[in-house]
């Protein structure tokens with residue numbers, strides 16, 4: 513079986529990949545996450561997942577390495593909401609998401625020396641109205657700062673989520689159904705080593 517490397521600094525992604533019982537190591541990479549002029553959200557997350565996987569593959573010395581990269585973004589009215597830069601932006605994001613439906617896109621890319629395959633998971637999340645006071649209290653919890661769209665469905669932010677259509681693990685940062693399928697395509701089986 514090829515050695516799987518997760519190209520991510522995200523503890524959420526580590527936990528999710530651990531959940532499906534595949535052995536892996538971690539090699540985080542720092543890439544430029546700027547949106548290109550006129551770039552559409554789906555193209556953006558797929559490009560970044562691809563870039564993360566290839567950057568880690570280039571750093572790995574294992575010729576048989578298989579690298580998994582992922583990127584998550586929140587999309588509201590076609591607008592890409594990444595991680596909030598500061599409190600002001602975090603509160604603006606929550607205000608914009610309040611009482612409305614948005615999309616969460618997570619792209620995954622799996623690459624070895626011969627090929628790179630990308631998959632996209634798209635979910636719809638509906639927020640109940642969030643008051644300014646609640647948004648401020650939520651920001652002060654520290655949770656939103658490093659999350660796309662400024663919230664975490666797996667944390668305190670769950671109280672805002674009225675409805676989810678799609679992949680819960682995808683919203684958290686790593687869509688496990690698509691990930692497992694892609695791993696199988698590359699000859700890796702989930703939970704094969706856990707019995």
Ligand SMILES: Cc1cn([C@H]2C[C@H](O)[C@@H](COP(=O)(O)OP(=O)(O)OP(=O)(O)O)O2)c(=O)[nH]c1=O
Nearest residue numbers: 520521522583584659660663664665683684685
């Ligand atoms: C919407 C949402 C996002 N997020 C997180 C997932 C991602 O970690 C983060 C989006 O940022 P990303 O740039 O996708 O990932 P990252 O910088 O955290 O990690 P790396 O690039 O090293 O893999 O937002 C949640 O944890 N919960 C949520 O509900």
